[in-house]
Amino acid sequence: GPGGSDTSEPAGADERYQGLKITTDKKVFRIQLNRPSKKNALTWQMYNDIAAALGDAAEDKNVSVAVITGTGDYYCSGNDLSNFANVKPEEIAQMALNGKVVLSNFVKTFIDFPKPLIALINGPAVGISVTVLGLFDAVYCTDKATFHTPFSQLGQSPEGCSSYLFPKMMGNAKAGELLLFNKKITAQEACERNLVTQVFPEDVFQKETEALVSYYGSLPPQSLKYSKTLNRSAERELLHKVNEAECDLLVERWQSQECINAIMSFFSRKANL
Amino acid sequence: GPGGSDTSEPAGADERYQGLKITTDKKVFRIQLNRPSKKNALTWQMYNDIAAALGDAAEDKNVSVAVITGTGDYYCSGNDLSNFANVKPEEIAQMALNGKVVLSNFVKTFIDFPKPLIALINGPAVGISVTVLGLFDAVYCTDKATFHTPFSQLGQSPEGCSSYLFPKMMGNAKAGELLLFNKKITAQEACERNLVTQVFPEDVFQKETEALVSYYGSLPPQSLKYSKTLNRSAERELLHKVNEAECDLLVERWQSQECINAIMSFFSRKANL
Amino acid sequence: GPGGSDTSEPAGADERYQGLKITTDKKVFRIQLNRPSKKNALTWQMYNDIAAALGDAAEDKNVSVAVITGTGDYYCSGNDLSNFANVKPEEIAQMALNGKVVLSNFVKTFIDFPKPLIALINGPAVGISVTVLGLFDAVYCTDKATFHTPFSQLGQSPEGCSSYLFPKMMGNAKAGELLLFNKKITAQEACERNLVTQVFPEDVFQKETEALVSYYGSLPPQSLKYSKTLNRSAERELLHKVNEAECDLLVERWQSQECINAIMSFFSRKANL
Numbered sequence: 001g002p003g004g005s006d007t008s009e010p011a012g013a014d015e016r017y018q019g020l021k022i023t024t025d026k027k028v029f030r031i032q033l034n035r036p037s038k039k040n041a042l043t044w045q046m047y048n049d050i051a052a053a054l055g056d057a058a059e060d061k062n063v064s065v066a067v068i069t070g071t072g073d074y075y076c077s078g079n080d081l082s083n084f085a086n087v088k089p090e091e092i093a094q095m096a097l098n099g100k101v102v103l104s105n106f107v108k109t110f111i112d113f114p115k116p117l118i119a120l121i122n123g124p125a126v127g128i129s130v131t132v133l134g135l136f137d138a139v140y141c142t143d144k145a146t147f148h149t150p151f152s153q154l155g156q157s158p159e160g161c162s163s164y165l166f167p168k169m170m171g172n173a174k175a176g177e178l179l180l181f182n183k184k185i186t187a188q189e190a191c192e193r194n195l196v197t198q199v200f201p202e203d204v205f206q207k208e209t210e211a212l213v214s215y216y217g218s219l220p221p222q223s224l225k226y227s228k229t230l231n232r233s234a235e236r237e238l239l240h241k242v243n244e245a246e247c248d249l250l251v252e253r254w255q256s257q258e259c260i261n262a263i264m265s266f267f268s269r270k271a272n273l
Numbered sequence: 274g275p276g277g278s279d280t281s282e283p284a285g286a287d288e289r290y291q292g293l294k295i296t297t298d299k300k301v302f303r304i305q306l307n308r309p310s311k312k313n314a315l316t317w318q319m320y321n322d323i324a325a326a327l328g329d330a331a332e333d334k335n336v337s338v339a340v341i342t343g344t345g346d347y348y349c350s351g352n353d354l355s356n357f358a359n360v361k362p363e364e365i366a367q368m369a370l371n372g373k374v375v376l377s378n379f380v381k382t383f384i385d386f387p388k389p390l391i392a393l394i395n396g397p398a399v400g401i402s403v404t405v406l407g408l409f410d411a412v413y414c415t416d417k418a419t420f421h422t423p424f425s426q427l428g429q430s431p432e433g434c435s436s437y438l439f440p441k442m443m444g445n446a447k448a449g450e451l452l453l454f455n456k457k458i459t460a461q462e463a464c465e466r467n468l469v470t471q472v473f474p475e476d477v478f479q480k481e482t483e484a485l486v487s488y489y490g491s492l493p494p495q496s497l498k499y500s501k502t503l504n505r506s507a508e509r510e511l512l513h514k515v516n517e518a519e520c521d522l523l524v525e526r527w528q529s530q531e532c533i534n535a536i537m538s539f540f541s542r543k544a545n546l
Numbered sequence: 547g548p549g550g551s552d553t554s555e556p557a558g559a560d561e562r563y564q565g566l567k568i569t570t571d572k573k574v575f576r577i578q579l580n581r582p583s584k585k586n587a588l589t590w591q592m593y594n595d596i597a598a599a600l601g602d603a604a605e606d607k608n609v610s611v612a613v614i615t616g617t618g619d620y621y622c623s624g625n626d627l628s629n630f631a632n633v634k635p636e637e638i639a640q641m642a643l644n645g646k647v648v649l650s651n652f653v654k655t656f657i658d659f660p661k662p663l664i665a666l667i668n669g670p671a672v673g674i675s676v677t678v679l680g681l682f683d684a685v686y687c688t689d690k691a692t693f694h695t696p697f698s699q700l701g702q703s704p705e706g707c708s709s710y711l712f713p714k715m716m717g718n719a720k721a722g723e724l725l726l727f728n729k730k731i732t733a734q735e736a737c738e739r740n741l742v743t744q745v746f747p748e749d750v751f752q753k754e755t756e757a758l759v760s761y762y763g764s765l766p767p768q769s770l771k772y773s774k775t776l777n778r779s780a781e782r783e784l785l786h787k788v789n790e791a792e793c794d795l796l797v798e799r800w801q802s803q804e805c806i807n808a809i810m811s812f813f814s815r816k817a818n819l
Contacts, residue, residue, distance in 0.1 A: 116722065116726050116727075133719065134717070134718060134719075135718065136718060136719055136722070137718060137719065137721075137722030137726055138719055138722045138723055138726075138727065139719040151496065151500060152492045152493055152496040152497050152500060153492065153493075154496075155493045155495075155496050156496060157496060157499055157500040157503055158500055158503065158504065163500070163503045163504045163506075163507070164504075164507045164508075165718075167504060168441065168714065168717075169716075169717035169718070169719075170442075170467055170717070171407070171441075171442035171443070171467030171468065172407060172408065172409060172410060172438075172442070172504070173406065173407075173409055173410070173411055173412040173442075173467065173468065173469060173470040174467055174470050175410075175504070176389065176409070176410030176411045176470070176501075176504075177411055177470055179500060179504060180389050180410055180411075180489075180492075180497055180500055180501060180504075181389075181411065181485075181488075181489055181492070182492075194716055194717030194719065194720055195717065195719065196719060197719040197720050197722070197723055212727075215727075216726075216727055219698045219699065219726075219727070219728075220698055220699075220701045220804040220808070222701075222802060222804050223697065223698040223700075223701050223702060223703060223799065223802075223804055223805075224698050224726055226703055226795055226798070226799070227697060227698060227703040227704055227709070227725060227726055227795075228722075228726060230703055230704065230709045230791060230792065230795050231704065231709045231710075231713060231718070231721070231722075231725060231726075233709075233791060234709070234710045234784060234787070234788050234791075235710075238507060241507070242507050245503060245506060245507075246503065249499055249500075249503050252499070253496065253499070256495060256496075258493040258495050258496055259496075262493070424769065424773060425765045425766055425769040425770050425773060426765065426766075427769075428766045428768075428769050429769060430769060430772055430773040430776055431773055431776065431777065436773070436776045436777045436779075436780070437777075437780045437781075440777060441714065443715075443740055444680070444714075444715035444716070444740030444741065445680060445681065445682060445683060445711075445715070445777070446679065446680075446682055446683065446684055446685040446715075446740065446741065446742060446743040447740055447743050448683075448777070449662065449682070449683030449684045449743070449774075449777075450684055450743055452773060452777060453662050453683055453684075453762075453765075453770055453773055453774060453777075454662075454684065454758075454761075454762055454765070455765075511780060514780070515780050518776060518779060518780075519776065522772055522773075522776050525772070526769065526772070529768060529769075531766040531768050531769055532769075535766070
């Protein structure tokens, strides 16, 4: 697995990661999704690297809070569907099992992260980058952000503990639109549905959120860590069960004809452009 | 019990049900409460028929999603208080036990329904027709709809898993007004409280919601079914316990002097009109 | 411990309590925080007296609902930091253990209170007076009210079951701002976050809320009591566990250098004014 962030050079980026820019500055650990040509889509390697980097940040005494943001116009376009490309029919079952290991470990890291975790959503967010937001402690976005989890359209199913946390934060009737019916929502709608803490106009987004994050990094670190862990504790065990159930269903879905058809259709549309 | 809907004639109404119009068209199963002269109030028989019809829809491979709506100005005025009329004092205990069997089975059907369930609220909704909404995956209403659960006014208590799901979706402080203090809320307030997904102006309500439902019916059915079941799974066991506790309390309430007085007062007001 | 409220003189205040004015009138039990010179900050004695008074109200057949409100401009400025003053270093551990007994018993009383509980927030609310609001059945406030839980700023951590109930009512992303990052919110924001049921302009606040409370007191008392108890029952056991975990963490926090520094700094700022 990838090594930890280099906290002896707090302001420099760790060069060991592909597609990620990782820095630590004034107690703030920052993961910047850095693959703008692919709208910051996540490769299997990036899932593993983000999980490992958060694991390091959890242990690092120089880190009080962690931030995830994106480079360019997108926050994150979700799972890179290339993860499913060039898989021969006889390899699909193994690919699905491997995918489950990667995904369940990724989400597990968010469930167990012991320090405040903040998302700065600089643009559209899709799929897994939306579903894990229920596990963050603050989510700030620009008014240009959108939130989209097109699971059934792709023959797939919810993950990131969203099957439990979305109904909890916004009620079944609003969660259903997102998790079952592919509705794309605006920044303002995401805020009304409690997925987002606050929406900022794009021209002040960076300045305002940096000020907030900087303040959060200055707070007593033990209080932050123990309080965050306390907030999570009543449901931690349940969230791990939810994550496993979600990943088990995805193993079935990734091998289903509905999913295979949807992904083949995606790639033929792409090839015809 | 009543038989299944006739899925070999998908666009025709099933004539076996009294007070209900049941159809299946293009993967959309629809229960239309069809007793407008009584504001679509539910008789014990209608409770049983709705539960049986949903049971059929759960099994029917031609059904992807299910819809419940009402005929006329009302969505549903709730439990038909005539269910309690002409009950002799010595029969009240047995009536309460019978009512519990009907109600708990009715709510159980909503908890376990394995496919997306959508309410199209065409007008005022009262009592049980409101409380089960927490178990739906989308709730669309006209701006003429209102939502009212006057339990304590009638000496009764919450059902439909609302005692758990209303505090979950809107917080204790807002749920209390509905479940304890008989507050009638508007469509917009119901949306803000996460009971409703979206409010439509009355003149476009039918057209807009038919388009949504038709789209939902066209989605990959297995993804819909398995995702819906996943969304429900973390709390299914708890919801069954809540349903039982709610029904047990109603058995006590229906035999209480507070309830008997309130219902007698209802019928004398009616007789004096 | 303090005795019960004197229900034989329903409209008169019970004189046995310091800093509290306690009355019962027309089935409405009322605790008025009555220490305006200290912004109604809570001494250890007041915690115990409120718990004892609620215990009496729970048993009193003349009480249908209970109300808590404040005297003067503030609702309540939270835990009186004088509770921590003049504690010698060698006494801190014992003070922390004693504080836990008082706090956990106080919150336990709110979890188990079997009748509807209403807060009338007449001005700013801080700390414990905010965190227990998740256990109320209705929370009405004036537009002058604010809500502030500056735990990490004081080296402390959430209590009052807020670590569980705030994420439940408003989602993790909004709860984090309050429980981790010391954000003070307005009345309107508190209403949008489901902490508050409804906001009233200050000039009509008292009249409007008295009318509501008076109506609530007139409702069938058994229905109110059993329904309230039902609403609480699904999570009662969990809430007691959350309360214990929160108090255990505070025992650690109150003895931590972060907390001691923050409180010393508070008193030196005060001394320098």
